[in-house]
Amino acid sequence: MERIELQYPAKERLADKALAGVVGSGDMEALFEPTSDDVLSVIIKTSVDGHKQQWMHLFERLSMQRALPSGRLEINDFGATPGVVRLRIEQVFEEANHA
Template sequence: MEHIKFTLSATQSLPNPAQVGVVASGDLEALYKPGEGDQLEVAIVTSQENSQNLWNNLFERICAAIDLPAGKLTLHDSGATPGVARLRIEQALEEARDA
C-alpha cells in the first residue's frame, strides 16, 4: 500500500463532515472533515504503487474546476479509475455542503 499526502489551497469552508463510497469494493472511499483556515490536507491510501503523479494530475484538474474547502480529505483507494475517484471526491464535497 502506498500512502500519499499533500496540501492544497482552500478558498471556502464547508459545514459538515461527509463519507461516500466503500472501501475494498473496487471503488473509493472519500472522507471529508471540515476545518478552519485556507488549506485542504489530502491523505491517500492506495493499492497502486507509484501513483503520485496520477493523483497530482487528478487534483490539478479538480482544482481547476471547483473551489476546494478547508479541512481534511482522506481517500481509501482500492484501484478506482481516475473518473470514479473524481466522482467520489466531488460527491463528498457536495454532501458536506448540502447535508
Template sequence: MQTLNYRFPAQQIPAEAIHVGVVASGDLEILLEQPATGEPGDCATVRVRTSVDGFDTIWQDVLERFFTRIPLAGYWEINDFGATPGVVNLRLRQAGEAASATAAAS
C-alpha cells in the same frame, strides 16, 4: 500499500464531516473533516492511501484539477482500492455535492 500526502489552497469549509464511497475492489471512500479548532481554514490537506503503487503523478493531477474547481478546505482522507480516475472524480464530486448540501441545510 502507498500513502501520498498533498496540500491545496482552499477557502470553503464544509458545515459538517462528509463520508462517501466504500473501500472495495475498484472503488474508494472519501472522508472529509472540518479544519480542527484553531487551525486555518485556507487549505485542503489530503492523505491518499492506495493499494496501487506508482500513480503519484496521476493523483496529483486529478486532485489539483478538483481543488481548482471546488476549493473545499479541511482534512481529506482517501482510501483507494484500485479505483480508476473516473471513479476518483465521481467520488470527489459526490463529496463536494454532499458538502454543498450540508452548507445549504445549515
C-alpha cells in the same frame, strides 16, 4: 500500499463531515472533515503504488475547475478508475456542503 499526502490552498468552507463510497466494494471511499484553516489536506492510501503524479494532476485539475474546501480529505483507494475517483471526490464535497 502507498500513502500520499498532498496540500492545496482552500477557498471554500463546507458545512459538515461527509463520506462517499465504500472501500470494501473494490472501489474507493472519500471522507471529508472541515477545518478552519485555508488548506485542503489530502491523505491518500492506495493499493496502487507509483501513482503520486496522477493524484497530483487530478487535484490540480480539480482546483482549476472549482474552489477547493478547507479541511481534511482522506481517500482509501482500492484501484478505482479515474472516473470513479473524480466522482467520489465530487460526491463527498457535495454531501459535506448539504449536510
